[in-house]
Amino acid sequence: MGYFQMTKTVVKALIHGPSTIRYPAVPGKRTPISRGHVTIDPSLCISCGMCMRKCPANAICVERQEKTWEIDRFRCHVCNCCVEVCPVHCLTMENTYTAAATVHEGRELVPITYVKPEKPAKKEPEE
Amino acid sequence: MSKEIVIPFGPQHPVLPEPIHLDLVIEDEKVKQAIPSIGYVHRGLETLVEKREYPEYVYLAERICGICSFIHGATYCQAVETVMNVEVPERALFLRTIWSEYSRMHSHLLWLGLAADAFGFENLFMDAWRLRESILDELEATTGGRVIQGSCKVGGVRRDIDGETLDAMTTRLDGFRGELKEISDVFLNDSSVKGRMKNVGILPAKEAYDYGAVGPTLRGSGVASDARMLGYAAYGKLHFKPVVEDGCDCYARCAVRMKEVYASIDIIKEAVQKIPDGPIEVKVTGKPEGEYFARAEQPRGEVVHYVKGNGTRHLARHRVRTPTLTNIPPLVKMLEGCELADVPVIVLSIDPCIGCAER
Ligand code: SF4
Ligand code: SF4
Numbered sequence: 126m127g128y129f130q131m132t133k134t135v136v137k138a139l140i141h142g143p144s145t146i147r148y149p150a151v152p153g154k155r156t157p158i159s160r161g162h163v164t165i166d167p168s169l170c171i172s173c174g175m176c177m178r179k180c181p182a183n184a185i186c187v188e189r190q191e192k193t194w195e196i197d198r199f200r201c202h203v204c205n206c207c208v209e210v211c212p213v214h215c216l217t218m219e220n221t222y223t224a225a226a227t228v229h230e231g232r233e234l235v236p237i238t239y240v241k242p243e244k245p246a247k248k249e250p251e252e
Numbered sequence: 253m254s255k256e257i258v259i260p261f262g263p264q265h266p267v268l269p270e271p272i273h274l275d276l277v278i279e280d281e282k283v284k285q286a287i288p289s290i291g292y293v294h295r296g297l298e299t300l301v302e303k304r305e306y307p308e309y310v311y312l313a314e315r316i317c318g319i320c321s322f323i324h325g326a327t328y329c330q331a332v333e334t335v336m337n338v339e340v341p342e343r344a345l346f347l348r349t350i351w352s353e354y355s356r357m358h359s360h361l362l363w364l365g366l367a368a369d370a371f372g373f374e375n376l377f378m379d380a381w382r383l384r385e386s387i388l389d390e391l392e393a394t395t396g397g398r399v400i401q402g403s404c405k406v407g408g409v410r411r412d413i414d415g416e417t418l419d420a421m422t423t424r425l426d427g428f429r430g431e432l433k434e435i436s437d438v439f440l441n442d443s444s445v446k447g448r449m450k451n452v453g454i455l456p457a458k459e460a461y462d463y464g465a466v467g468p469t470l471r472g473s474g475v476a477s478d479a480r481m482l483g484y485a486a487y488g489k490l491h492f493k494p495v496v497e498d499g500c501d502c503y504a505r506c507a508v509r510m511k512e513v514y515a516s517i518d519i520i521k522e523a524v525q526k527i528p529d530g531p532i533e534v535k536v537t538g539k540p541e542g543e544y545f546a547r548a549e550q551p552r553g554e555v556v557h558y559v560k561g562n563g564t565r566h567l568a569r570h571r572v573r574t575p576t577l578t579n580i581p582p583l584v585k586m587l588e589g590c591e592l593a594d595v596p597v598i599v600l601s602i603d604p605c606i607g608c609a610e611r
Contacts, residue, residue, distance in 0.1 A: 131375065131376075131379075131434075131438055133434065134379060134434050134435075135375075144382045144385070154389065154392075155392075156392055156393045156396075158393070158395075158396040158411070159392055159396055159397075160396045160397055160402075179308065181304060181308040181309075181311040181312060202311070202315075202400075203397075204311050204400075204402050205396065205402060205410075206308070206311065209410070218396075
């Protein structure tokens, strides 16, 4: 075994500069599919409650009567499950991280403009 | 005349990132006996299985441990799939294998860094973690999560990797192998590393077997036992040979981990070559009834997930036996008769993950 085994690495590190990034001056690395936070398009939501039922962390609360969709960002562990189950694809997973928040800011209440679709008129039974 | 004293070691310790507490009975700087106690981070994850439906529990199974998260999720899925007689598509099995091996690489590099830190080689520590970063980037680019991948589901996987990305990944792995060579030379040949780990924490093969050691702890003692030999996921279709060292000391365990990183690169490259086209998941309907023990090899050793279904959407029981839990009796054996100064290195040499052990 020889001495000065890491000399090459040390010299390389000196020339290369730091391997870390100067966060927050330089934005963090992210990829197109990185999971950051959930956002909703309130105009599409049909308040079916699928996201609420499927969320493993019980972070979403959908009120059909009050027409609200609520997420508790402190409970959400960003698993992408709600985005996958939403039947109308109104939820999306953004790849930017959520900013730091205090307890009161963690809950986000979104009013949804839910319009009950008209039921197709029943066909008259043919005589 | 020497006198016996007891030194409390842990649960909070600057070297070990895990809350394990050891009462060390010391005589003349020699450890006579070590009495472990765990239970500082109990989270009650296993009880949650009664409150969450079995497809959602995958996310919780993944959160048993932050390092081997993917393999926990995959093993749980494997258990539920066997109970429900689900035929998982080939491609999903290969993808699981690829991600499992990436997790193994990042876990081993994490451990190698921590070991270097424990014996005071800061530079090596940073180099190991710098390399680990590139593996984490790879995981993030393919699954969306750096540490918690969340890409396994009952019946398959949730994301596919396309052919081009797979090829790019293997090319990057070749470059990675070159960089790994630099630190592996230091880990395997440097005199200061050897001085700190050779003949420390001796665990002979027979004792390792009798005390139920698993993973690199067992293979470092010369026993060729690896759950991947069972051929679960796609391992049965790949050429896989367990890495064995017969030094029986901390250095051998370190060498096993170092060489397993190389082995993982080979497995990933072979899997990328052989991966078939096709669907990545099947729709799972129905309710699990029956019970099954699923075994898989984690970076730290063999993990067992036991599930029992009772014909409802909620499982009746879920139990996990993690590798750390089984490695604690061999650890106590190793500590008997060692020097006090070697205790951190020995405890680290089993790669303790107390968060796993207590669920
Ligand atoms: S967000 Fe999607 S899943 Fe949730 S209530 Fe609205 S439509 Fe249903
Ligand atoms: S990302 Fe996961 S944890 Fe967060 S709200 Fe959606 S389902 Fe719940």
